[in-house]
Amino acid sequence: MTDRLGPIPPEQMSDAQRAAAQAIIAGPRGAVYGPFIPLLRSPELMEYAQRMGEYLRYRSAIGVRLSELAILVTARAWNQQVEWAIHAPIAAQVGIPPGVIGAIARRERPQGMLVDEAVVYDFCVELHRDKQVSDHTYGEALALFGEQGVVDLMGLNGYYTFLAMVMNTAQTAVPPSTMPPMPE
Structure with a gap:
């Protein structure tokens, strides 16, 4: 490419x-x-x-660890290897377990997530897959993060989708990474 x-x-x-x-x-x-x-x-x-x-x-209201998780789910949804190469190592550094990162790369629901990680994961997957979020998942996110956190979570998904669209169209070169690329 x-x-x-x-x-x-x-x-x-x-x-x-x-x-x-x-x-x-x-x-x-x-x-x-x-x-x-x-x-x-x-x-x-x-x-x-x-x-x-x-x-x-x-500086998002959900914090760096959960923001990085949302970025990985978005990168996977858009098959965006640049986002993955940059953010998978950061996610690992800020506390997202390697098993969670690997499962996302394989398009599997990760096992053993913390409650807040599971809520972010479900929210992001629903938003990308269904183009909306169920009342149940929205309620869980609202209870954990408040309205600002929910809006920031939507913003993370939208912003990194925008970047994925730009880089997928531009065929931006993938930088070296300490993490393996996502499987096709």
Whole structure:
């Protein structure tokens, strides 16, 4: 697969692209990589997207551990290897057990999840599969995370779906990872 929208050499960037790239480099990501490479073609969109992603990834109301779990479920739903390569190692570092990560990769419901992990997993799977969330699952998420947590969980699914669509269309190159890729 050819990377359709690969890196733009700095000398070929517009002023707006340079400013948008610098904003990402100066933030917690520290570099322009993954979805931000193709998104750089639309610097204003990239700026808004990265700001939303910065909140959802680093400060969401459900916390980093559960955010990473939601990202993995979304990556699996969209067969998005870049998201997987980046976020599977992070998920492991923040406490998602290897067995849970492996089951998600294989499209299996993980065994032995903590209650909050199971609620996030079910919420995300239902949202991607059914395009809605059942009253039961919604009620469990609401009881655990409150309204802001539920909205942030919806936001995580939507945001990482957006990134998956961008990278799947752009055929973004998969970076090296400490975790194996998802099976086809």
